Amino acid sequence: MRSISRLVQKIHFEDFSGSEFERLVFAYHVRARWTELAWYGQGGGDHGRDIVGSEPLDDDARRRTVIQCVNRGSLTQKKAEHDIQRVLSSSTKVDALKFVTRGAVSATRRDAIHIFAKTSGIESLTIWSGAEFEEHLRLIGEDLLKRFCAGEVFPDKADELRRFADDFAGLTDGDALAQMAAVLDRPALRTPFHAECSLVAFQQAIEDTIAALNTGIWRTREGDEIRRIPSLHHLRDQRIKANVSRSAQLIDQLRRTFLSGLRDKRIRPCACGSDTCTIFFVDPAAGVELDRIRSEALSAFREVYPGFRVHLG
Known part of the structure; x- marks a missing residue:
């Protein structure tokens, strides 16, 4: 994989391929102590589920959450509604849904997607813009960014990627x-x-x-x-x-x-x-x-x- 970016200014997620973006999203959620993570997008036939995992909550409880990786310039209403419908039609029991995007998401678009999700039966919805994802990465996963953006190839398989994200050898x-x-x-x-x-x-x-x-x-x-x-x-x-x-x-x-x-x-x-x-x-x-x-x-x-x-x- 080529060298994509430098950790000097903003991360140019637009330079990442769809698979590369999903790899980084998966690695971040390993680092953020999500458990039972499954990378459906890796194997194809995901039925709208890129990543599924058990999300930790403040009261030490957990909930089953589907993560949609949107490697596009914007999260359109049509794209969001299509993904929500596909997730609900899959066999996965959904407690919550999360969109991680590479672009900006306006307040109007967030509100419209939240309304559609709620009327569809999804009570908990999270939307991260590219800037928000970058801030979360810098908080607990900056070493992942350094490795990824310096051209170090992330593994293709979920188990190998999980070990990669849990590796402490290069941590400051x-x-x-x-x-x-x-x-x-x-x-x-x-x-x-x-x-x-x-x-x-x-x-x-x-x-x-x-x-x-x-x-x-x-x-x-x-x-x-x-x-x-x-x-x-x-x-x-x-x-x-x-x-x-x-x-x-x-x-x-x-x-x-x-x-x-x-x-x-x-x-x-x-x-x-x-x-x-x-x-x-x-x-x-x-x-x-x-x-x-x-x-x-x-x-x-x-x-x-x-x-x-x-x-x-």
Whole structure:
């Protein structure tokens, strides 16, 4: 594949072939911790489904989403409606639909496509213009852009492309921190404690975060592997490594403090008797201590990654 562009100004997606654009979209979503990704466009006969995957949501839930790659100068209403109808006529169960385009998409066009999708039965629709896709790439996948735009050939098969996107050999510390940041952006680390709290799998979320930072293995609360990310042991700069290690240690302290609170009844489950109840009562002093530890953990990470936008509360 020829050298397509340089990472100096905007990325010229118009220079990418359809397959090349789909490769980059697929690789990005591997990096963005989507799971069960299938690249239908690669094999032909996609019935309007370029890529299908399990999309992570803010509350640690997931939804089945179809990704349409639109390597055209514009996303027309006719094209969008045609793709939506083809997706709905396929055998794939659809929870949401996402268009990733190379061109600009006006507000009027977005509104019209959203209206058509909703009337067709699709409640959740996302549209990324080329500029928006580039911003997302630069946030967590700039190393992919560097490799792709420097002429490094991306594999043709989905499994090989998944390994390519998960390769950490060429990552800078900044690239690694960008991936680690996603692990720390979860309700268990940013929702303040109150006298009465809903703690949905809080302890498991904390343990999963510690494991991901230390081993690079990111799992769901059920224990299934989501994907691999760089661990703190991949970091080269000793100051950065020390801060991330400190953040991991503080999160472990958070886990131990929470368990101690359960033992001495400063943190008490609801007395309703239901095994599925998520409500806990937290003594004020215990809540202050837990919030202090979480705030320090997030601050330690932010010191070496200023772009980290996660704050307690």
